[in-house]
Amino acid sequence: MLTREAEAAYRQLSRADRLRLARGAPAELRPHLAVLERRVQAQERYMYRPAVWAQEVIDWQGGDGITAYQGDIMEALAEYRRVAARGPHGLGKTGMASMVVLWFATTRDAAGVDWKVLTTASAWRHLSVYLWPEIHKWARRIRWDVLGRPPFNDLTELLTQNLKLEHGAASPVASNKAELIEGAHADSLLYLIDEAKIVPDATWDAIEGAFSGGRMDGFPEAFALAISTPGPTTGRFYDIHRRAPGLEDWYTRHVTLAEAVAAGRISEDWARQRARQWGEDSALYANRVLGEFRAADEDSVIPLAWLEAAVERWQAWDAAGRPEVEGRRILGVDVARSGGDSTVFVHRRGLLVAELVAYDRQDTMQTTARVQAAVGDEEATGLVPVVDSIGVGGGVVDRLRELGVPVLAYTGAAKTKQRTRDGEWGFTNVRSAAYWRMRELLDPAFGAELMLPPDDLLLSDLTTPTWDVTTGVPPKIQVERKEDVVARLGRSPDRGDAVVMSFWAENLAYSTIQSPAQRTARPTAAASRYGRSFGSGGPSRTGGRR
Incomplete structure (x- = not known):
């Protein structure tokens, strides 16, 4: 086995120098160098290409892979660092978020970077019932040979609601605990905000503090992905999407009903039935089917x-x-x-x-x-x-x-x-x-x-x-x-x-x-x-x- 110092030194070499080292290495070291080389190549290929990671590292078992809009959102995260995405129910938002967490964790850990992922949502139930079980599901479909590392250990690495690797960890944090979010420190940070439409402003402010020292090139770096079906025309998630002053540095993406239907994630019959069930002019239809912000507050008895x-x-x-x-x-x-x-x-x-x-x-x-x-x-x-x-x-x-x-x-x-x-x-x-x-x-x-x-x-x-x-x-x-x-x-x-x-x-x-x-x-x-x-x-x- 190579020491941590030897691995770090290996990563600093050019590809040509790594090949020369591998050819001249003793026979007993060559298998270890081959594994390390796969990890380094994976790091170089996927470090800032989450959509490529999702397409190539996940075993799609005969499926087509991620949708076009999922790829857009994931690539925008690497480029713009702050991304807020909204759309109808059934888009695969939680699945995409899970892949983002796994991409970030595996690439940063392979690079030997000190990293941390904090996942939060409007309610703890979204984390415990939806997001973290989804992370487990997609982790079981990772092609570990591509990453050059063994599968996560269920006893020491991928726990019920935590992922603990050599250089960092991913954890859930309640959205009403802004002080815990604000206290996060690492060379590479990722914040995932699920059901972002009703996350308190204090949580958004705590996340924003991490970007004060972040760089667009090099370390330290910070990323934030906020996903949700839209809700009423209030709150930080809405303000981001309406491009309120001071929030223009967020990249926003509205996934339309037409995109979701074209991708096969939502059926036209389902949308028609919901129009009949809820009414096309209702806030429920606008939020959940069209992915639009709309409030029932102004004319409805109950918002x-x-x-x-x-x-x-x-x-x-x-x-x-x-x-x-x-x-x-x-x-x-x-x-x-x-x-x-x-x-x-x-x-x-x-x-x-x-x-x-x-x-x-x-x-x-x-x-x-x-x-x-x-x-x-x-x-x-x-x-x-x-x-x-x-x-x-x-x-x-x-x-x-x-x-x-x-x-x-x-x-x-x-x-x-x-x-x-x-x-x-x-x-x-x-x-x-x-x-x-x-x-x-x-x-x-x-x-x-x-x-x-x-x-x-x-x-x-x-x-x-x-x-x-x-x-x-x-x-x-x-x-x-x-x-x-x-x-x-x-x-x-x-x-x-x-x-x-x-x-x-x-x-x-x-x-x-x-x-x-x-x-x-x-x-x-x-x-x-x-x-x-x-x-x-x-x-x-x-x-x-x-």
């Missing part, structure tokens, strides 16, 4: 970014083993109005929507039976069902009461005296107030903790309704009518309505427990019990509090 943050919280709860959550158990039920609609059951506990289940072609008796079975012994389970009482839902409410099942009736068209959090605005009806309450619970300015399951139809349902205001004393907020939402979406927003009504349960007074046909009847004992549980003032015949 998409707030909902995505709620989904992140749900996924963190799920990854933690689904620990018990405090709060009242609520069952929200949106009853199907026609054959094409779904009856949706929302299982809520406190601020957690644990599960959302849709049933197709259910008649009222089947829905009634499902609610009755879910409630069981109400005194024991503590489950409170909230059922939409308009249309066929009124029949479900009536039948449940006939069976002695306590139920809260949600009537979206009813009047309400509820006001916004600041007390300045009223609402034209319960539907408007309920959707606005959902907005207030999701507002990050007030420490939002609500958790929603990852369901694209749910996100579409909740981001679609718009809002307007009416004059009067007080002025009132009016959320878009359900009929108009159905016309724009081409379907009923069953999931969104079911979730919204489940979070309106606390605002229902005991008079709303009676079905529309029973409003003149004396309240039952169950109704009185629910009134004590939910009412924070006298009862109101309109479904709001006095």
Whole structure:
């Protein structure tokens, strides 16, 4: 074996001198020199050519290799050092990022350069569930003979979420730990920012500090690759793409839907279906299918970014083993109005929507039976069902009461005296107030903790309704009518309505427990019990509090 000093000296020789040395070397040293020569040649060929590394070092197993846009982004990283790339879902962004990490680690280590890779993302789950498993996948497909070194050792080198080689290491860092990012030092640094659209500004600033001493030729050097589907028109990732002053030294790349379709990564059928599912004018479609920045904040009741943050919280709860959550158990039920609609059951506990289940072609008796079975012994389970009482839902409410099942009736068209959090605005009806309450619970300015399951139809349902205001004393907020939402979406927003009504349960007074046909009847004992549980003032015949 050659000593480290001998290897370093060998690397300094010209190719002609290395060949002469190999011819005159003792027989026992020639195999070691041959291995070292392959490493040096790999270093010279791939050090600043990541796309070539990916194409030649990865075993594509009969595939075509990286796409044209992946090659563009990877080569731009070597040339411009700071690259921010956005595009639709399904581009292979995480796979490309994994190959970049492996390219950087293997080439710098082969060169004997002190190196470090820091991987970060908007949420730790993106690193632990997506990025690092992907790094492991592509590492298993490296052609080690091309690199002139043995495969990574699973016990000492490629660990679950770390890569530790002779001259450096790659590690994950939470994006809210800017001080750890800022403290990184090495002759060659690479920062990988996954799901970059909502990474905090402090993290970007910490990364930028590494470039203060970086050189475009020689060492020390620094690289940064930021990848993401776009989101709202805010934040550093957006500012980079809009070429905000001071950020022009970032190279930006927008991978279009047409490019992704041409590369075979996204199908035209998928894009058409998402247009039907989410609506071509929705922020969800613009972000995830077109790869465009668009916010739902201006005209939608609930911004998409707030909902995505709620989904992140749900996924963190799920990854933690689904620990018990405090709060009242609520069952929200949106009853199907026609054959094409779904009856949706929302299982809520406190601020957690644990599960959302849709049933197709259910008649009222089947829905009634499902609610009755879910409630069981109400005194024991503590489950409170909230059922939409308009249309066929009124029949479900009536039948449940006939069976002695306590139920809260949600009537979206009813009047309400509820006001916004600041007390300045009223609402034209319960539907408007309920959707606005959902907005207030999701507002990050007030420490939002609500958790929603990852369901694209749910996100579409909740981001679609718009809002307007009416004059009067007080002025009132009016959320878009359900009929108009159905016309724009081409379907009923069953999931969104079911979730919204489940979070309106606390605002229902005991008079709303009676079905529309029973409003003149004396309240039952169950109704009185629910009134004590939910009412924070006298009862109101309109479904709001006095």
